[in-house]
Amino acid sequence: MIRPKLSLRRPLAILGAALVGLTGVAAVATPASAHHTTITATADCDRLTGERVITWKVENSEANKDATLQKVTSDPGTPVTSLVAGVKEAKPLQGLVIPQASSMLATQRVPGNTTKAHLQVYAEWIKEGKVTANHTADGDINLAADKSCTPAPKCVEVDKAKFSHTFDGPKGTATVKLDGDLPLCGDGKQYFTLVSYFAPRPQFATPQYVYGTPDSDFVSAAQTEITLNVEIPDCHTQVDLIWGDKDQVIDEIVDGGKRYDNKKLGSPGAPGNRSKGPQGWYNGGSKSCVTPASTFASKCDGSVAVSLSNDGKISKYAVEFEVKGENGFTKKVSVTPGKADSSIVVPAADAGKIEVLVDGKVIENGTYSWQRPEDCPLPAVTTKADCKEFALTVTNPEGGLPVKTTFTYGDKTETRTVAAGASETVTFKAGKDKTAVVALPDMDLELEAIYTPEGNCGGSGGGGGDDEPGLPVTGAAAGGIAAGAVALLIAGAVLFVIARRRRVTFTA
Template structure:
């Protein structure tokens, strides 16, 4: 019978089935312990930013993790030794425990991998790997961006245009070309002139900092500048970028950007001027000026003879600065502004006839006014008209003067000569009006000098000489007198107001006394001997008589009468003169 064989087959089959079921039962726990790793990459201008997520499996157990990253750059949160949270069971499924971290990777990388080894609390371990492709096609756009701005450079009067050309693809390098006269289309790099016409740039050389063939890295920008005349209205720049990568086809894009200028750019400019003024001493005043509408301070330098210099002098708009050049340097003066000669900016001091005006002086005595006209040697010939007017009438013009008097004296005075004119002073005083070369120079008013007041008193001729009996009135002036006789010593004295003085000079046949008042001889007195000044002869002696007794009254009476008679005779014989001295 074949029944035993069938049984054996059933036994073998059952054994194999039981073995397989045991193997599966033993292997299932190990396969259940695992992590799920996913990544999402974002391209930025400078790098890739990858967000990694590590998830636990369907278990409430936590796990310690070890991490290996390629590229090996830091990842936030997902680090060696970190704890992966356990999952929680919810109705209908699981809420997986997870860790989320961020990694930054260079743009040059093509992919990134993250390997995580987990060890769960039951001792089971499992290593899992996740990766993400870094596709350059997702890293920005193959586009070019141009930005421009203009600023007026007031130092030069030109527009300074700043250009920025940006490669908008964050990874792929681009090659730049400036589209100018040789470009492929009509809208090229150009300048809009003041007349409104666009003039295409002859070549890219006017763009400083960017030229054909320049490389612009992914996400990078290239800066350039352009100088445009201040009268222009606008500037236009056209740039083409070309990208080539691996087996991909070449890509290009061209962009045009226009910068319109705000008005005209005018160079900051000073507006210098200078004025010279000198005096007769040789000093020169230099006034440096900068006009009100100047747009820049003026920097002057004043140079003089002998190496003299002022050094830099800054003058603001609508300002002025005055400085003095000394006499030694004034013969040759030059004014510069920022190194350039200033219009009418040279000067040389020279002696002028105006520096030697006619000098008019006067001398006044008690009865005269003397005018002295002195023309210095360096002056010019001058015509001087002196018009005397009695009294003190004012006169503002030459016409007024002529109306007051017709006694004008005209003198033409050559340089280096002197003229003198003398005028008599009347009882009403005197004013002399002066005109030099037809220009009124004021007037000279006679003023009585001190000492012209009369000295009171008298001079008496006596039989013996001259007697001066002098008195200075209370309202007089101080008087210095010198009486000088023809023989003998002079007598000097001072009479103050209210003083009196008596001086007697003896005569010897002749006598003359010269009177000097305040330094001037004012009179000369000649002695005239009075009549009947002869000496009487002696009376004859009385004859002798007998002695008498008692008092002889007759003798006393006769003697008294004789004395009275003699006194009367002397009084009648003497000549008297009053003195009225005045300085003339």
């Protein structure tokens, strides 16, 4: 029977063809039957030297044969040495044997800026003294993706150093220290200076003048921290912690002049921002850096001479004085340090209470009211009496103030204001009263005179009298009369003596 034979032959033919195809694929895709080595690599950075350290791994594919590395080439061409377990000293990779089914590590040091490296290994497999196979393998590593490897610094350059600081302006103290673990390189030094100033206000204002001696010191490799101290004036002040030595100090800070700006430590910009800490500047103080003073001298005409001075120990500024009188007088005078001004005279009409002000505030002992000088001539009182009239006259010397005067005789009173250099007379009709009173209220004086008419009135008219002018019938206590303070004037036959706060009695 032929047909069955034919049906079996075709499927067998197809199966056989498939087996041949599969065997070919395995032979091409599987290199296990070929002798070869495989190279892989990793890299690290040596911060001490700044070199890249490449670790090459070379593997032997053969499970039953050792591979001998006959030739090793590299790019860059620096040495490639093996890392053999248990061997302290590394050996060149070339000539070493990689055990069967094993691998060997090797290292290569290349410059830190290397972007790629290549290693080629030629290996032979030897059996019973004969080379049975050989293979050349290549390995590469891309280093461009890594940042360039640079050595770890052993010190820090002055222009790159960072610092930190403390600052106490009211006490005039500060510290500055180098940050980090590295010293400054070589002989590098960074100076810092603390300086204090006289200031016109407790806030920033100009002009300012250096007070005392600024304190300056430097940070170096041997000295990584410094302490600075300055004296603070006993008045308004500014204290600054600045970057640099004493040459950086501004002796006078004036309007439109130099400023420290970002040289102050703790500033937002360079170089002050290279130090971390509080703001290195202070403005304060509770006293003014001037010593304004005033003295007053009353004049007989009621005016007051005001003398202004600016010569205290801490006077550093011109002082703008303002002198005010209660009745509208005002005048401003600027007095330079160490000087005085006595040109201000407050007129009598504008005086009243006088005040001397600086910055709108009355200075110490800067208030005064006119007081009559003891050496001013007093008004003189004279009388003239006859049997019909009793006349009282007050004469006010020149150069004085007008004097209000009250004349009283019996139940009659007259008031007059006597101008300086003038006289006023009040005449009363003679009566039975034997005394008259002349009061000077502005001077707190009161005078009493006894009516003694001239001649003999014969018991008629005013109360009679003697043939001759009389002398005082009642006297004043000696202690009530200041020496040289009373004017004694004789008019006709009358003598008057004036005493403060006492009634002095005379005969007329």
